[in-house]
Amino acid sequence: MIKLDKVSKKFGTGTFGLLDVSFLIEKGEFVFLVGSTGAGKTTIFKLLIRDTLPTEGNVVVNDWDIVHLPKNKVSTLRKKVGFVFQDLKLLFDRTIFENVALPLEVAGLKTKDTLKTVEDVLTQVGLLDHKDKFPIQLSGGELQRAAIARALVLSPEILLADEPTGNLDAATSWEIVKLLSDINKKGTTVVMATHNADIVKSLGKRVIHIEKGKIVDDESSSAKATEGQGEKENHHAHKESHVADNVQNEKKEETKDKKEEDKE
Amino acid sequence: MSFTKTAWKNIRRSPYQALAAISIMTLTFLAISFFTFLLVGSSKVINYFESKPQVTAFFKNEAKQDDINTLGDQLKATGKVASIKFVSKDDALKIYKEQNKDDPLLLDLVTADVLPSSFEISTIKIEDLSGVSNTLSKSALVSEVVYQKDVVSTLSAWTSAIRKLGITLIVLLSLVSIFIMVTIIGIKISQKKEDIEIMKLIGATNWYIRWPFMFEGIVYGVVGSIIGWTIATAGLLYATPFLESFLKGIPVLPVSYLQLLILLGLEALLAAFLGIVSSYLAVLRYLK
Numbered sequence: 266m267i268k269l270d271k272v273s274k275k276f277g278t279g280t281f282g283l284l285d286v287s288f289l290i291e292k293g294e295f296v297f298l299v300g301s302t303g304a305g306k307t308t309i310f311k312l313l314i315r316d317t318l319p320t321e322g323n324v325v326v327n328d329w330d331i332v333h334l335p336k337n338k339v340s341t342l343r344k345k346v347g348f349v350f351q352d353l354k355l356l357f358d359r360t361i362f363e364n365v366a367l368p369l370e371v372a373g374l375k376t377k378d379t380l381k382t383v384e385d386v387l388t389q390v391g392l393l394d395h396k397d398k399f400p401i402q403l404s405g406g407e408l409q410r411a412a413i414a415r416a417l418v419l420s421p422e423i424l425l426a427d428e429p430t431g432n433l434d435a436a437t438s439w440e441i442v443k444l445l446s447d448i449n450k451k452g453t454t455v456v457m458a459t460h461n462a463d464i465v466k467s468l469g470k471r472v473i474h475i476e477k478g479k480i481v482d483d484e485s486s487s488a489k490a491t492e493g494q495g496e497k498e499n500h501h502a503h504k505e506s507h508v509a510d511n512v513q514n515e516k517k518e519e520t521k522d523k524k525e526e527d528k529e
Numbered sequence: 530m531s532f533t534k535t536a537w538k539n540i541r542r543s544p545y546q547a548l549a550a551i552s553i554m555t556l557t558f559l560a561i562s563f564f565t566f567l568l569v570g571s572s573k574v575i576n577y578f579e580s581k582p583q584v585t586a587f588f589k590n591e592a593k594q595d596d597i598n599t600l601g602d603q604l605k606a607t608g609k610v611a612s613i614k615f616v617s618k619d620d621a622l623k624i625y626k627e628q629n630k631d632d633p634l635l636l637d638l639v640t641a642d643v644l645p646s647s648f649e650i651s652t653i654k655i656e657d658l659s660g661v662s663n664t665l666s667k668s669a670l671v672s673e674v675v676y677q678k679d680v681v682s683t684l685s686a687w688t689s690a691i692r693k694l695g696i697t698l699i700v701l702l703s704l705v706s707i708f709i710m711v712t713i714i715g716i717k718i719s720q721k722k723e724d725i726e727i728m729k730l731i732g733a734t735n736w737y738i739r740w741p742f743m744f745e746g747i748v749y750g751v752v753g754s755i756i757g758w759t760i761a762t763a764g765l766l767y768a769t770p771f772l773e774s775f776l777k778g779i780p781v782l783p784v785s786y787l788q789l790l791i792l793l794g795l796e797a798l799l800a801a802f803l804g805i806v807s808s809y810l811a812v813l814r815y816l817k
Contacts, residue, residue: 314730316730337734340729340732340733340734340735340737341732342732343729343730343731343732344731344732348730348731350730354723354726354727354730355727356724356727367727367728367731368731368732371728371731371732371733371737372732373737415731419732
């Protein structure tokens, strides 16, 4: 569960990175965070792993009050939240296997105990054959998968992916989105920042649209379900922008989201 | 243990930095060992002189035994004297023979008549030495008074000078080695800044990041101290025969191996401490 409550982030320069942003993401949701470059997507992600603190407002991740989280708990939080960085942040002097095993190593597990876990995750992202290669030997899409594998290796409940399709061609982008979607189906909450409109439209998931640090739109596939119930506190607006080619998926999501709305 | 592996990799990948760090530590501990030997040795020499009879009064040949005894009783009565030992002419000959047993020529020339009898007196307080020696000099029986206050005070002055010089040098060298180590470990941290940032973002605790650097500092310190100690100890053992003949009769040498090993242990502890301090400073400075 991710909750931002009236969050503002003022930078040292005096400009606001985020202004009065509120939203709630339930456990198991798949949410797109869209907006042009500099809109505040990365800032939101940084808040969620406490890489930065909000100037105002509250951030809650999995019952962790981020603002009041003691410093020594930050590392624990980061082990619970998988993060696929925009610039991947892979270590170039380590093999793919070592890169993926890094979070386990950091968590204090012994290498021989981690072997199977790492291989399972590499199989999941389809990189097992490349495990002994170095990042420089892989293609952009493969590196992206490696970064996803590293984010998944500690089985986090939340996976944050910052522009994971940013530098990829359409086909590879789809593979990555498919992979994230599969991960989501296993119960992991996935938040993906992107500005790839095609992907957003065709997947038909909830979309939080931010521009200049403000939420301009929070549309979800559950729009129909909530129509007529009036605006919810955390859902500023609802739009119908679904593409017909995902009807089956959508229906599933609809019922799922409906349940979640009921819970709310 | 992964932090030892990381530290070892860090050392192997930048051998010149490692060499610089170990060299400065070696220099520091060479100085520490050297001055420790010097100070322990000189304080042993002082102890030797202090425990020796501090005033020796040689009697004239015509002095009668009764008069000598009376003088002894007078001195005892002052209450300042800790002990008086009378050395007769025959005793003196024995001592002379013992000292020169390797030189028959000297032995042949000397008989008991030539040697004076004497008092060997030590006082309770060192301040009373001059009073006692004055009393003795005034006596008609005494031909000469030798007293070793000068030797002891000269030695004490030297020892305290050596101690001051040694401590100053050791403190300076320790500071320099800390600065150099902070710089070297700082460079290493800067080189790995990106890796460190990534590790922190995926949940590494501060100690997980710090430990390899701290361990590296300890390794530099301990290796440097072992090398410094080894050089100083080898020098001491090599010089022992010469020094023994120079310090004839004064029981300073040889130094026991146990004491040398204790010194090594203490130095290694100090080195580990210096290593920890400097790497911690580097970590504080470069790892925000």
